[in-house]
Amino acid sequence: MSAPTSTRRGAARHSELFDALVALLLAEGFAHLTLDDLAARLRCSKRTLYALAGSKEQLVRAAVVHFFERATTHVEAAVDTCAAPADRVAAYLRAVAAELAPASARFVDDMAAFPPAAEVYARNTRAAARRVGELIAEGVEAGAFRDVPVSFAAETVATTMVAIQQRRIAGATGLADAEAYEALAALLLHGLARP
Numbered sequence: 001m002s003a004p005t006s007t008r009r010g011a012a013r014h015s016e017l018f019d020a021l022v023a024l025l026l027a028e029g030f031a032h033l034t035l036d037d038l039a040a041r042l043r044c045s046k047r048t049l050y051a052l053a054g055s056k057e058q059l060v061r062a063a064v065v066h067f068f069e070r071a072t073t074h075v076e077a078a079v080d081t082c083a084a085p086a087d088r089v090a091a092y093l094r095a096v097a098a099e100l101a102p103a104s105a106r107f108v109d110d111m112a113a114f115p116p117a118a119e120v121y122a123r124n125t126r127a128a129a130r131r132v133g134e135l136i137a138e139g140v141e142a143g144a145f146r147d148v149p150v151s152f153a154a155e156t157v158a159t160t161m162v163a164i165q166q167r168r169i170a171g172a173t174g175l176a177d178a179e180a181y182e183a184l185a186a187l188l189l190h191g192l193a194r195p
Contacts, residue, residue, distance in 0.1 A: 014052065017042065017044065017048070017052065018052070018062070018063060018066045019066075019070075020042055021038070021042060021059070021063045021066075022063050022066055022067045022070075023102075024038070024041055024042065025060070025063055025064075025067075025107055026067070026102045026103050026104060026107050027102070027104055027107070028104065028106060028107070029104060029106030029107045029109065029110040030060050030063075030107070030110050030114075031110040031113065031114070033056075034056070035049060035055075035056045035059070038056070038059070057114075057116060060114065060116070060117060061116040061117055061120065064111065064116075064117045064120045064121070065120055068120060068121070068124045071096075071099035071100075071124075072124070072127075074095060074098075074099055075092060075095040075096055075099060075128075077095075078091045078092070078094070078095035078098075079091050079092050079095070079135070084144065085135065085138055085139030085142055085144040085145060086139065086144060086145070086189055086192070086193070088135050088138070088139075089132065089135045089136065089139065089185070089188065089189060089192070090185050090189055092128075092131065092132060092135055093132070093181050093182070093184055093185035093188070094181070094182065094185055096128060096181045097177075097178040097179070097181035097182045097185070098178070100176075100177045100178040100181065101176075101178040103177065103178075105170075105176065108167065108170075108177060109167070112165075112166065112167050121165050122162070122165060125158075125161045125162055125164075125165040126158070126162075128161060129154065129157055129158030129161045129162075130154070130158075132154065132157045132158075132161075132188075133150060133151075133153070133154025133157065133158070136148075136150055136153050136154060136157075136192065137150045137154075139192065144194070145192040145193070145194070146191075146192055146193070146194055148192065153188075153192070157184070157188065160180075160184055161184075164177050164180045164181065164184075165177075
């Protein structure tokens with residue numbers, strides 16, 4: 001067996017294990033799970049998990065990073081299928097909602113309560129808000145949206161996205177994060193539409 005083949009298999013197993021870990025954490029959260037629990041549920045050894053990260057905390061953070069990297073790829077792929085500015089904004093926010101849909105309330109609460117994961121979520125929320133601002137600017141420049149102050153629209157979206165990430169929207173409205181992103185898409189698109 002050649003080294004490149006072995007390396008490819010190792011990378012594939014690594015990605016497969018992270019995908020399984022992410023699915024488990026999304027469904028059940030992570031605060032209550034020990035490293036022994038994770039190894040048993042993933043049908044691997046603790047040693048295998050330690051090869052991925054040096055502690056449960058590092059493993060959870062790495063899994064959250066993996067989740068958001070994969071989600072970003074899927075969201076951008078959804079945007080790339082659209083040409084019209086309104087469709088691109090809608091595709092972006094709806095794809096964010098779809099990516100967050102499998103996240104249980106327990107996962108989102110655990111993520112908010114665990115600073116390393118909360119920081120990853122916050123960083124991704126800021127990046128998403130910037131991206132929506134870019135999409136709005138493209139639509140205004142193309143004449144597809146009202147001539148709104150793009151920086152104001154982007155800041156409004158960013159503030160709402162941060163409120164979703166910090167669980168304030170869920171607390172105030174009872175909406176899950178995915179539902180809140182769907183509502184934001186509808187509100188934003190109706191506000192930007194030309195009369």
